[in-house]
Amino acid sequence: MRNLLLYCVFFLVFFPLLAISGVLNDDVLGLIVLKADLQDPTSKLLSWNEDDDDPCGWIGVKCNPRTNRVTELNLDGFSLSGKIGRGLLQLQSLRKLSLSRNNFSGSLNPNLSQLESLWSADLSENNLSGSIPDVFFRQCRSLRSISLANNDFSGEIPPSVGSCSTLAVLNFSSNQLSGRLPSGLWSLYGLRSLDLSGNSLSGDIPMGISRLYNLRAISLHGNRLSGRLPDDIGGCLLLKSLDLRGNLLTGSLPETLQNLSMCSYLSMGSNSFSGDVPVWIGEMRSLETLDLSSNWFSGQIPDSIGQLQLVKRLDFSHNGLTGSLPESIGTCKSLLEVDFSQNSLTGNLPTWIFESGLQVISISGNKMSGFIQIPIATDETLKALDLSSNGFSGGIPVDIRNMHGLQFLNLSWNSLSGSIPASIGELKSMQVLDLSGNRLNGSIPPEIGGAVSLNELRLQKNSLTGGIPSQIANCSSLTSLILSQNNLTGSIPPTLANLTNLQTIDLSRNRLTGTLPKQFSNLPHLISFNISHNLFSGDLPAGNFFDTIPNSSVSDNPGLCGSIVNRSCPAVLPKPIVLNPNSSSPDHSSDSAFSPGSLRHKKIILSISTLIAIGAAAVIALGVITITVLNIRVRSSAASQSAAPLALSDDYYSHSPGTEANSGKLVMFSGNDPDFSAGAHAILNKDCELGRGGFGTVYKTILRDGRPMAIKKLTVSSLVKSQEDFEREVKKLGKVRHPNLVTLEGYYWTPSLQLLIYEFVSGGNLYRHLHESSGSNLLSWQERFDIILGIARSLAHLHRFNIIHYNLKSSNILIDGSGEAKVGDYGLAKLLPMLDRYVLSSKIQSALGYMAPEFACRTVKINEKCDVYGFGVLVLEIMTGRRPVEYMEDDVVVLCDVVKGALEEGRVEECVDGKLGGKFPVEEAVPVVKLGLICTSQVPSNRPDMAEVVNILQLIRCPQDSSEEELS
Structure with missing residues (x-):
């Protein structure tokens, strides 16, 4: 600090005299003052010495050999931090300034553009912030190239940017700039490159x-x-x-x-x-x-x-x-990659697919059919082929061997039949092979071990028979082996335990037998191992992953024994008997499992189990009868209330000009109901109010065709965008369809009245199920897990379309008649002119406790991680049955803090909702609670993406919980 003060005094007081006498070079002084403002953790600027006559030998500095004046300063990637000081203003001959890939902070010095010789400035990939000064461009002299990319600049692009007529390159990408594009941009007649990507520009x-x-x-x-x-x-x-x-x-x-x-x-x-x-x-x-x-x-x-x-x-x-792939594409001789996935294309595969030298082909998620025919003379350039989720039939062609360079092959979810050709093993470069969800039969060919580069092998949901070939052990890079839901028999080859990169093994729902290789416990990266619903016997491997394996991963194997399955293993004589400290049997005798007392105990358990099963069946039957009677009563009541079509009453229209009733615009996205395409009649009855929220009041109504609908009357009409902007945003929301989202069916517009028309969800909201239900209406563990997974899937789907919910809370999660979660009120904040703190504070007050901490900071960009935080709070609310924030007489209790404290004290299980009566699998509940806490991390970058959350939940999920769904 002392040196910095000395340099500043020297610069301000004595520099004019020294410059006149030529004692000190201007550029040396400027660079030394710049250095004094910086932190240099790697000592890159060690060569910068104020005793030198000129700086031309310093690192990062280039000079004009005739004048010895600095013309270029390049400090890219020097790990420097601090502010870009005024010392640079002394470098009057500087032509090129490059300070990218450092940690500079602070604002942009507006005087930097006054350097008469400066024609290129690159300040990208730093931590510069604030607004871009308007004066910066008003006084630029010869500046031709400016890059402020990958910083934290905010605010609007200054209108004066059009004044810098010498600019040829302008790069403001990856900042937090907002507002409209200034029309002055189109006055930069010499501009050759314009990059404003990765901001929040609108209009x-x-x-x-x-x-x-x-x-x-x-x-x-x-x-x-x-x-x-x-x-x-x-x-x-x-x-x-x-x-x-x-x-x-x-x-x-x-x-x-x-x-x-x-x-x-x-x-x-x-x-x-x-x-x-x-x-x-x-x-x-x-x-x-x-x-x-x-x-x-x-x-x-x-x-x-x-x-x-x-x-x-x-x-x-x-x-x-729609339609088929045109043959003319085959004439594009330079073509390397084609992606036609997720359309409604039909027809057969065109011949050019395998004859055009393509490297990547993706046609997944269409309606194409016919056989897959591979020509004998096939180009060897193909690297990835994805034909999944179509209607292709026939067998997998033997000539697949001709695609020697193939690395990714996905033929899953078609109607392929026959056996897996042995020639598949000739694909030495194959990394991913997915044939799941077909009708393949026969055995897995031993030759598959020839595909030595395999990382993932997915053959689940077929009709494969025979054993697991030991040759798979030749695929030393294998990380995922998924063979579930087939008819495989025999034992697991011990050689599979040599695949040290394995992370996921799923052999569930087969007819495999024998004991498990003990060497599996040595697999260092194993995170998922599922052998449920087989005929395995003997003890499980011990140690590492198998010490914490969930019971669901080994269930329905009658011959398995050990502490995990609560079944003691018989001792083998003459080896000494070693007591298992995890054994559930208190008897030390090796044959205690077969003692008369044990047999009598088993009979008692059996009879109790039988009684419980009979009682459960009776309860279910009684429930079905009760629900049927209630449904009949509800339907008859609804029929009496909706005998005539409902209409917007005259009283309702009295709140707006009299002409609006005739001039409003009603749009139904289905487009197939002409009765509702001409106006707003017959869609709303204000007496049927369902509830009120931050954005409006919701009503139930019956359309003329008998369909129930939920109508949201927006109460923020004075803040709603123009009709064009409103309709664009609503149509975007109407395109987003997902089983776990409340479907937006249409809308109605007048300047003072806006209605959103949604599907009607009959089961009430999640808040009532969690906090206002009792007895048989309580949510079970499985229902809670399914709701959490459904919410996660819906948010992942929204984020894929760059839609942020902004208003997650349990009252916005609806439960349909089958118990599925449906997320509502998504994206409504985008209907307002801007997403500012007024909207967040005055319209979403009821979301208190769900809002991410970054909402309180104006300088932080609101993104999908805010939804992840709200989802995490929802998870904890569902798991504990407690509200996010609870107000006591002398205290305010925040749910996240309570659960976090319980986790630190090792008593997470105590947090699970007591209404479940302990009827939940601990091996699932604890990871779900931990996931909820991770999602509520105070640092947004520490929260996972929703797509990752879905994957984690699917790994946690018990296979038997979804058995009926998987077999359907």
């Missing part, structure tokens, strides 16, 4: 972009831009790369795009574009990448795609495309 893309006649590349992906693409975008004739993926853009693609004859990269994925894929797309002859994935395109794939002779990658996945 339309303004007209005028065609004025950027020098533009070569533009990237706006990962924002919230909306509206249609401007028609004049085709005027940027030199454009080579256009990346708009991951926005909210709508409408059809403008025809002017076909004028971009030099464009090689066109990415429009993850938007809401609609209509047919345009025929003129074939005119963009320079295209190498064409990405139209995750939109609403429909119709057939045009034959004109065959004109794209330079295209290497085609991605049309996740649309609504």
